[in-house]
Amino acid sequence: MALASLADLPNELLVDILDQSTFPTEALYYLALLSRRLHFVALPIYFSRTGIDLETRCATIALASDRLDPLSALQICLFLSSMDTLVCIFPHPSCITISPFLAQLKRLQTFISRLSSIKSVTLNLDSRPRSQCLSVGIDEVLDAWASQYGGLLNCIVEKGCSFLAVKNGTHLTEAYESCPPGLSQKYLPRPVLRLFATRDARRIGFRRSSRQGTAEIVLSWSPSFTDSLSQLTSLYIHSVTLLVPPGLDWTLSALRHSPITSLTICMSPLTVERRLWATVLPLIAAAAVNVDSISLTEVDPHNEPEAYAFLARLPRLTDLTITPNHPYWGNYVPRNKGPIPALTRLVNLHAPASVIDDLVSRAEFSHEIRTICVHWRPSARAEQSYLVHSMSSLTTRLAARRLTPRLSLHIDSASIADTAASVVRNLNDVPPACFKRVESLCMEGPYYPVDDVNNSIPRMVSLFPDVAHVSLQTPGRAGRFSDEAVQRLVCTMRATETLRTVEVNGKSYPLSNQLSDS
Numbered sequence: 001m002a003l004a005s006l007a008d009l010p011n012e013l014l015v016d017i018l019d020q021s022t023f024p025t026e027a028l029y030y031l032a033l034l035s036r037r038l039h040f041v042a043l044p045i046y047f048s049r050t051g052i053d054l055e056t057r058c059a060t061i062a063l064a065s066d067r068l069d070p071l072s073a074l075q076i077c078l079f080l081s082s083m084d085t086l087v088c089i090f091p092h093p094s095c096i097t098i099s100p101f102l103a104q105l106k107r108l109q110t111f112i113s114r115l116s117s118i119k120s121v122t123l124n125l126d127s128r129p130r131s132q133c134l135s136v137g138i139d140e141v142l143d144a145w146a147s148q149y150g151g152l153l154n155c156i157v158e159k160g161c162s163f164l165a166v167k168n169g170t171h172l173t174e175a176y177e178s179c180p181p182g183l184s185q186k187y188l189p190r191p192v193l194r195l196f197a198t199r200d201a202r203r204i205g206f207r208r209s210s211r212q213g214t215a216e217i218v219l220s221w222s223p224s225f226t227d228s229l230s231q232l233t234s235l236y237i238h239s240v241t242l243l244v245p246p247g248l249d250w251t252l253s254a255l256r257h258s259p260i261t262s263l264t265i266c267m268s269p270l271t272v273e274r275r276l277w278a279t280v281l282p283l284i285a286a287a288a289v290n291v292d293s294i295s296l297t298e299v300d301p302h303n304e305p306e307a308y309a310f311l312a313r314l315p316r317l318t319d320l321t322i323t324p325n326h327p328y329w330g331n332y333v334p335r336n337k338g339p340i341p342a343l344t345r346l347v348n349l350h351a352p353a354s355v356i357d358d359l360v361s362r363a364e365f366s367h368e369i370r371t372i373c374v375h376w377r378p379s380a381r382a383e384q385s386y387l388v389h390s391m392s393s394l395t396t397r398l399a400a401r402r403l404t405p406r407l408s409l410h411i412d413s414a415s416i417a418d419t420a421a422s423v424v425r426n427l428n429d430v431p432p433a434c435f436k437r438v439e440s441l442c443m444e445g446p447y448y449p450v451d452d453v454n455n456s457i458p459r460m461v462s463l464f465p466d467v468a469h470v471s472l473q474t475p476g477r478a479g480r481f482s483d484e485a486v487q488r489l490v491c492t493m494r495a496t497e498t499l500r501t502v503e504v505n506g507k508s509y510p511l512s513n514q515l516s517d518s
Contacts, residue, residue, distance in 0.1 A: 006031075006038075014041050025049050029073050039078060046073055058085040062127070063104050065091050075111050082115050087122040093171060098141055101171065102148045109152040117160045123152075125169025125239060137175025139213035145172050146246045150219035153250060157232050157258070158222065165236035165264075175213065176206045176245040178276055205279035206245050218246045221253030232258040238266040238297075243280050255287035263291045267307065268298035268325055277306040285313035293319035300325045312341035318368075322351040323375055323412075342366075350410065351375060353390035360397050367401070373408040373440075378419050384426050391434035398437070408440035409464075416445040416472060420460035438464045439498075444473040458493040468498040473505060481505065 006014070018028060018041065028046035032039045044054060050070040052059040057080065061070045071088075074080065088108055093101040112118060137145075156164060208214055232254060241247045243265075254260065265284070272280065291314060296307055299322055311317060320343065340358050346366035349356065350373040359365055360372075374394070376387055391409075398404055413419035420443070441464055443457075461470055470493075474481060481489075486504050493502060495511040502509055 011037075011041055014038075015045070018042055018045050026068065029068075032073070032076065036078075039076075043073060043077055043079075046070075054080065056085070057083045059083065060087040060089070062089045063091055063107075065100060067107070071107060071111060075107070075114075082117045083119070085120040086112075086118060087124070089124040089127055090169075092126055092128045098145060098171065102144060105148045105152050109148075109155045112152075112155050112159055115159055118156065119161060120163040121156050121161050122165040122167070122236075123169075124167045125171065125241065128168075137172045137209065137212040139215040139217070142172055142175050142213060142217050142246065143215070146217050146219050149241070149247070150221075150250055153219065154222040157230055157254070160231045162231050163234040163236070164232060165238065166242055167236075167238040169239050169241050171241065173240045173244055175209055175217075177209050178205055178273075178279065179207045205276075206248075219250035221250055221257065230254075230258040232260055234262040234264075235260050236264040238264075240272055243272050244276065248280070248283070252283060252287040255284065255291070256289060259290055260288070261290050262293040262295075262319075263288060264295040264297065266297045267300065267303050269300055274300070274303060277303055278309075281306055281310040282313065285310050288314065290316075292316045295321040295323075297321075297323045298325040299323065308341055311343065316345065317343060318345050318347045320346060320349050320351065322355055324352050324377060347371075349373070352377075353387060353394075356394060357390055360394060367403070369405045370403075371406045371408070372398075373410050375410045375412065377412045378422070384423055388434065391438075395434045395437050406439050407437045408442070408469075409438050410442045411444065413443065413445040416443045416474070417456045419443070419445070421456035424456060424459045424463070435464050436466050438467055440469040440471075441467050442471040442473065444475070446475060457489060461493060461499075465496070466498055467496075469503070470499060471503040 009017070017023065018031070025046060028042045028049075031042040032046065047054055047059075047070070050061075050073070052061075052070055052074070059070065059074070061074075063069050063071060090101070090104055112121075153164075208216065235251075235254065235258075237243060237251065242251045255263075263284075267277065294311065294314065294317060296310075299307055301324070307322070311320065340362060342362060342364040343359060344364060344366050345368060346359075347368050348371045349359070349369060351359075352375050356372060356374060372394070374387075374391065376383075378384060378387075394407070398407070411419060441461065443460075457472070461467065472481070472489075481504055486509060489504070490502065490509050491512045493511055500511060502511060
């Protein structure tokens with residue numbers, strides 16, 4: 001009598017066995033390789049354990065150096081032909097050779113090339129954001145890097161990606177170094193800048209490092225891309241690999257030949273050296289022919305002149321977000337901040353109080369503005385006084401406008417509850433008149449004292465009598481509100497005529513003491 005095997009069991013019993021928490025996750029992957037039937041039973045369980053949502057077709061993958069990761073399972077999957085969202089976190093590369101990193105790029109490109117479509121892709125090129133390895137860029141290594149990296153980016157766009165984000169990764173960024181261009185980029189007109197291609201790096205302010213090689217190498221934009229084929233509409237750049245050669249050429253080509261309308265650039269000193277922004281930003285502005293929405297994140301106060309000059313080169317700009325890198329930028333304005341652009345077509349503005357003061361004070365500032373969000377990163381009691389002064393000044397100016405924009409306040413703090421307690425204490429529990437116009441309040445921070453949730457936050461919200469939307473955000477796992485803290489907050493915060501719910505990390509909760517509709 002033949003012995004029964006695992007394959008002889010009915011699917012229902014197989015699922016019960018394989019879904020047990022004691023069953024090894026890695027074994028599910030190997031079972032999926034044995035037969036077609038086990039493939040369709042084991043892989044869904046494997047994906048549910050590794051954070052891959054088959055219903056929404058979303059996945060966040062931390063790639064492993066030994067390749068025993070969810071990407072290997074996705075590569076053999078027979079029932080997933082397209083994806084909506086893919087986030088890939090690359091391991092920290094070897095400091096000796098780039099070959100393992102290039103192999104990971106190739107793995108990802110092979111998987112994406114098999115899909116019929118993909119909508120959103122985020123590439124985190126290094127799990128250690130501040131590391132800098134593999135800066136050796138001799139001609140052969142740099143050429144291999146450019147070929148593989150460019151091939152992956154082109155493959156992503158060819159599959160219909162509409163949102164592409166690239167983060168971290170300082171690999172091979174020392175292969176080029178800055179050098180003064182023949183003519184200052186600051187004074188070159190936009191049509192002339194469009195004629196420049198980074199294939200001649202010296203013309204735009206770069207040259208190959210004499211210690212690493214002599215060949216001019218770029219990340220080529222696929223010749224198959226045309227304005228009608230590419231569907232890329234949003235580009236998020238948080239990586240030096242797309243801001244200096246050889247990757248800068250790909251970025252400029254993508255901006256010229258894709259219908260990109262939304263562009264995010266991280267201006268942190270860790271992304272690009274401060275002196276390079278004066279060279280890079282004019283080139284990006286000249287290529288951004290379709291962009292009308294700009295986000296400049298982690299802007300250092302000393303880079304404000306370059307930021308303003310960049311914005312002045314974008315006549316179609318309607319949506320602008322600026323978030324500061326320096327905690328004291330609320331009341332610190334560099335002496336050499338440069339001319340402030342008029343931004344006559346702006347509709348939505350999210351920026352620090354000092355930037356909004358500068359823009360709104362101009363007579364030619366946009367009359368089409370509909371929403372203004374004041375970004376505040378508190379650091380001291382003086383900061384709170386400055387915020388009140390700025391909000392009062394802003395309220396006065398907005399009151400004189402024919403169309404009054406909606407006003408909101410975004411507080412970015414280290415501790416949500418501690419900031420709320422400090423604000424309430426320093427303002428003596430008296431709602432400033434300027435806060436009456438605030439319709440939306442967002443507080444974001446990685447830390448909160450649970451014991452203060454039912455005390456300081458409701459008192460902070462009470463300073464805004466007409467607020468209609470309150471949002472609390474705690475990025476990352478360490479600062480998540482517990483269910484107990486959320487319920488305590490919902491029971492403590494009082495509903496008003498305009499405020500009926502509170503949003504915590506994207507989920508809305510009705511306030512328990514709701515006012516009657518009568």
